[in-house]
Amino acid sequence: MSQSFFTKCKLQLLILITVFVMPVFMAVNKFEDHKFYVSLTQVEYVKEDQSLQIISRLFLDDFEDALKEFSGEAVRISSESDDTTHDRLIENYLRSKLKFEIDGKKAQWNFVGKAIDNDMLVAYIEITQLKKIKTIVITNEILFEMFEEQQNIVRTQINNQKKSFILISQDRSKVLNF
Amino acid sequence: MLRFKLFFLLLLVSGFGLMAQEAVTNERKPGHTNQNKFKQLYDEFATPNMFRSASGAPGPEYYQQQADYKMNIEIDDENARLYGEETITYTNNSKDVLTYLWVQLDQNMRARDSKTPLIESSGMPPLTTPERYASTYLTDGFDGGFRIEKVTLPDGTPLNYMINRTMMRVELPTPMAKGDQFSFYIKWWYNINDHVNDGGRSGYEYFPKDDNRSYVIAQFYPRMAVYNDVEGWQNSQFWGRDEFALPFGNFEVNITVPADHILDATGRLLNREEVFSKEMLQRYEQAKKSYDKPVIIATQKEAEAREKTKSKEKKTWKFLAENVRDYGFATSRKYIWDMMAVNVGGKDVMAVSLYSKEGNPLWEQWSTYAVASTLNTYSRMTFDYPYHKAISVHADRQGMEYPMICWNYGRPDENGKYDDRTKFGMISVIIHEVGHNFFPMIVNSDERQWTWMDEGLNTFLQYVAEQDFGEWYPAALSPGQTAYPSRRGPAKYIVNYMGGDQDFIAPIMTKGLNTYQFGNNAYGKPATALNILRETVMGRELFDYSFKEYANRWKFKHPTPEDFFRTMEDASAFDLDWFWRGWFYTTDWVDIGIAEVKTYQVTAKPSDDTKRIARRFGRNPDDMVYFVEASADGFDASLKNKKPSEISKTLEKYLKDNFTKDELKAINEPKFFYEITFNKPGGLVMPIIVEYTYDDGSTKTETFPAQIWRLNDKEVRRVVASNKEIVKITLDPKEETADIDTTNNIWPPQEQKSEFEQFKGSGN
Structure with a gap:
């Protein structure tokens, strides 16, 4: 089958x-x-650019269901990557689910854009003008409202240290100290 | 003696000796078993025997059982129930004496007492809908298990039987010896499930707008389990996800449905004149002669008229299917029907599509072409399609295969609009499910145990068939596309999975039910592995011959994984044990890199150390040719374009003394020497594909077979002599090995833009 x-x-x-x-x-x-309900978010701090660069990969069909719940309307994301019809909605959804607190302050992120890679949605997000990171709190609640068994894997590369952890609906945030 | 000495000399100079010296230590390492990646698979493979030969072919004592069915089936459309009675005639072709038979009761997976839901872990949701609360905590839910009313001899004498969940053991009145036949009768009914809302590979879809159901029906009858030389009775329980193991046989099936239904099924329709209208018969005659365009047998207009009323009359459709392992049918008053003839190996096969108006316009455009195209590709790669028809049925959210018939998703929106995802999703699933006619319907592997044997092989051929389809039907492609957009097959698409979290990856050689990431494990990775074998490791000629040999050896039989692995080697003289071991028995990944590149030139000014090496082995230092590394004293950049024979007097003399003038003319002396160190952070051994880029912009590709890793699994070196300067070395330039980390694939190392920077830089 x-x-x-x-x-x-x-x-x-x-x-x-x-x-x-x-x-x-x-x-x-x-x-x-x-x-397997799983997403992968890579977070990399590029010090020379004072930039925290975030790439999230989500299953498109799950994500469409989530957007439907979120917006109340059926959403079909086009397979053409350059179609930006739903970018605003995608951005709003991600804002409500993906949060960063750096050295005690909520960090504002920019939605750089999205791409479609087969059955995955790839979202690009950036936090700029970031001179240093001593402590970061990463909250990733993407799709938790949809699937009890959703796992959000986060891989970070910050200050030359690689870390990896999994967030689940009972454990939505992680604090990293450097 | 001289040769002996020279050998040592070479060892020393090549650096091998250096490594040996480093390994010298006072501590003695413990002993070990053979861990070599090229160790033959004697421990993993079953010992060949008279049933299954070491060549991978069926052995002289190979046998398989036969199960023949005579069935009467009726669909009660009003209550969504299926009533059935069957007489199974079972033939024991084994030399084993059987005292009982096992019969599969797949529908019991939906019984109230099913244990299927109980093997899933669960958690408390913070909130839920009232509907779901009620269905979970207040009612018993849908009861879809088999109601077995009678199990008897043909004369009505009751038989003893016992039901263990999805398996029924029937006691034989007398044991069956080789060649014995036994007939018995079963009568049953069950509630048909709503496959859209409750799931399942069989069931109905309800259309509230016109109050009709479309049925796609399978696993609807008690089916014989397989008995064979490998597992005895294959009576592994049906938990829901794993598919089937079934013996071959002949089916005589009468299916009674409302008179206004259109129905198609596995097998030859025996009473076409009774169930077709005059127009349909005429159109059918046209379709049999139409090789380039489908002919509509039942039109959309007719279907829309039919779905407005409900006939109280019944009609019985009669079929005969020979040498099939299973049976399926689809029936609805909503169906539109088209057919086209396909010539496969000189014989006509009908490519058929069955769909309701909800599937249009997509279905009338592409379904039947996709069926025809698939039959052509698969027949070329295996054997001529042996049945007389192949049907693609439109069913929402379905993608499931049975002999000659399959259900496929792909539905435009309410306005008939669809995007590329829907279009290619539909064409791909049709190619995939029609392709399953070959694996596992004919090359009949045990799906319950080895999902990859049908899904992996089939997904591999699906890729080949999709590429053919894009070539044969370019009108199906969207603007800007030059090839069919396959989601699986090319090596690069499996990189994310194979490079992913090892906690959630299982080897391909794992029972399907117990794998993580089912799609990647049983479909994507084996399909990619075969594609890599075909395109990169073996080459198309050797691979295609061997793959075809496997298909032909095992068509209408029951192969095991070893039968496949062995045949691929037996037919090609290609030792692939290392490939099966790595790709199928482990979760290792590919990562090969360039650790170091050293540049050398021939020098006339060897260092004293180098001369000492010559003396130590009794050679006159003046008789030797010397190399110097670019960073060492004595390297002279100004000699870059000089021939070594102009630099080394020794070499010049040797050439003059040993070659004629004509021979010398033909020699194109290399001027540049490189020692490349390849390392292998990944566990899989693979060929090293190296592309050299020269200073004039030209390139050359060289491939070192995987066996280069046989003595050192971490690091190997190669010397490359070139008459042009190499300015760049790239490993796996066409991304054909599924290398998960390509940052170490280029020399000199290049600052590579991160994925993020690349995306940002692309103007998004």
């Missing part, structure tokens, strides 16, 4: 039937080949 719909289809709907792990308002049935 096509994996594109059955992995999640099978498991999810079994889960749904018993409704243990329950996505709150999600469409009952999902069909994709990732059985």
Whole structure:
């Protein structure tokens, strides 16, 4: 069968039937080949540019469901990367879910843009004019409202140190000290 | 003796001796077993035997069982129920004596007492909808298990049986010896599930606007399990995700549905005149002669008229399917139907599509062409498609295969609009599911155990078929596209998975149910591995011959992973144990880099140390040719364009004494010498593909077979002699090995823009 719909289809709907792990308002049935609700966010601090560069990869179909819940309207993100129709909505959603606090202050980030890579949405985000980082609190709540088992993997490269951790709905933030 | 000495001399000079010296230490390392990446797979593979030969072919004692079915099926559309009765005739072709039979009851996965939901971990949601709260905590939910009413001999005598969840053991009145046949009768019914809202590979979709259901029905009958030389009874429970293992047989099936339904199914339709209208019969005759364009057998206008009313009458569609491993059918009063003939190896096959108006205009445009194209590609790569038809049925959110028939997703929006994702999603899933006719419907591997054997092989051929489709039907491509946009196949698409978190990656050789990231594990990675074998490791000629050999050896039989691995080597004289070991039995990844490049020239002024080496081995220092490294004393940049024979008197004399004038003329002396150190941070051994760029802008590619890593898994060196200066060295320039880190692939090292900078710089 096509994996594109059955992995999640099978498991999810079994889960749904018993409704243990329950996505709150999600469409009952999902069909994709990732059985696995996971996102990957890479965070790199480029000191010479005073820039914190963030790349988030999310499964497009999950993300569309989340945008539907978020905006109340069905959203179909075009496979053409340069279509910016929904960029504003994507940005607003990400603002509500992805937060950074640096040395005690909430950091404002810029939405640089997005790209489509097969079945993934890739979002590019940047925090500028950042002279140093001693402490950073990273909060990533993307898709937690949709899938109880969503895991948001975060990999950081800050001050020449590589770190990696996973955020889940019961544990939404991580503090890193340098 | 001289040769012996020279060998040592070379060892010393090549640096191998240097490494040996470094390893000298007072501590003795403990002993170890053979951990070499090129160790043969004797420990992993089953020992060849009379059933399965060491060549990978079926052995002289190979056998397989047969299960023949006679069935009467009725769909109760009003209550969404399926009623069935069947007589199974089972033939024991093994020399084993059987005292019981195992029958699969897949629908019990949806029974109220199913354990399937209980193997998923769960957590408390902070909030939920009232509907979901009620269905979870207040009601019992949908009950879709089999109601088995009778299990008897054909004369009605009850048989003893026991049901263990999705498996039923039927006791044989007398044991079955080789060649014995046993017939028994089962009567059952079950509630058909809503596959859109409750999921499942079989079920109905309900259309509230016209109050109709479209049914795609499979796993609807108690099915014989496989008994074979590898596992005995393959009675591994059906948990829901893993697919099937089924014996071959002949099916006589009568299906009764409302008279206004359009139906198609596995097998030859025996009573076409009874169930087709006159117009349909005429159109069907046209379709049999139409090789370039589908002919509509049942039009959209007719379908829209049919869906407005509900006939109280019934019609029975009669089919005969020979040598199939399973059975499926689709029925609805909403269906539109088109067909086109395809010539496969001199024989006509019908490419068929069945869809409701919700699938249009996309379905009438591309479905049947995708079916036809798939049959052509797969037949070329394996064997001629042996059945008389292949049907693609439109079903929302489905993608599932059965013999001759499959369900496929891809639906435009309510205005009939669709984007590339929908269009290529639909064409790709049709190619994939029609392709499954070959793997596993005909090359009948055990899907429940080894998902990759059908999904991986099929996804590999899907890529080949998609590329063919893009070439044969360029009108299907969108503006600006020059090839079909495949999501799987090319090596670079698997890099993120293979380079990902090891905690969530399982080897391909893992039971499908127990893998993480199912799609990448069972579809993407094996498909990519085969594509790399074909394009990079073996080459198309050797690969295609061997792959075809495997398909032909095992068509209409039950192969195991070893049968595939062994055949690929047996037919090609290509030892691939290292490849299977790395790609299929481990979660290792590819990362090969350039650690160092040293530049040398021939010198007339060797250092005293170098001369001493010559003396130590009894050679006159004046008889030797010497090299000097670019950073060492004695390296003379001004000699850059001089021939070594103009620099070294020894060499000049040797050439003069040993070559004729004509021979000397033909020699193109190298002037530049490089010693390249390749390192391998990744665990997988792979060929090293090196591209040299010369100072005149030209390039040359050289490939070192994977075996270069056999004695040192971490680091190897190569000397490259060139008559042009090399200004750049690139590893894997075409991204064909799935190297997960390409920052170490270029010399001299280049500052590479990060992905972020690249995106920002691209104007976004």
